[in-house]
Amino acid sequence: QLLLVESGGGLVQPGGSLRLSCEASGFSLKYYAIAWFRQAPGKDREGVSWFSSSDGRTHYVDSVKGRFTISSDNAKNTVYLQMNNLKPEDTARYYCGVKGLGPFPAYNWEDYDSWGQGTQVIVFS
Numbered sequence: 001q002l003l004l005v006e007s008g009g010g011l012v013q014p015g016g017s018l019r020l021s022c023e024a025s026g027f028s029l030k031y032y033a034i035a036w037f038r039q040a041p042g043k044d045r046e047g048v049s050w051f052s053s054s055d056g057r058t059h060y061v062d063s064v065k066g067r068f069t070i071s072s073d074n075a076k077n078t079v080y081l082q083m084n085n086l087k088p089e090d091t092a093r094y095y096c097g098v099k100g101l102g103p104f105p106a107y108n109w110e111d112y113d114s115w116g117q118g119t120q121v122i123v124f125s
Contacts, residue, residue: 002113003024005025006119014125017086019082024077029079030053030072032053033100034053035049035106036050037094038121039093040091043092047061047107050070058070067083090121092120093118093120093121095115100113
């Protein structure tokens with residue numbers, strides 16, 4: 001069973017920072033590609049950031065480039081999303097997902113093997 005648990009969401013003012021965590025259990029993240037997606041009310045789930053455990057490649061959607069950083073700690077079996085200079089349009093529920101072998105990055109959330117329950121991020125002034 002591929003169990004993922006996200007944490008670290010919260011309320012923050014524009015320009016603030018949050019670090020999201022995605023802890024895996026029951027398997028090792030180092031054999032998977034990991035992605036952070038987000039979903040705002042009334043909108044489709046969109047990919048934000050991707051990490052390839054096999055070679056360390058990262059990828060970001062244009063709207064978060066230079067502000068978000070994805071990283072992995074194999075010892076803790078955890079992936080992080082450091083979010084700086086947050087904007088109101090970043091408000092969404094953030095989910096981490098894992099995917100086995102295949103194209104990187106994988107933009108379609110339906111292609112992922114497992115998802116966590118999500119963590120809410122609200123950016124307000």
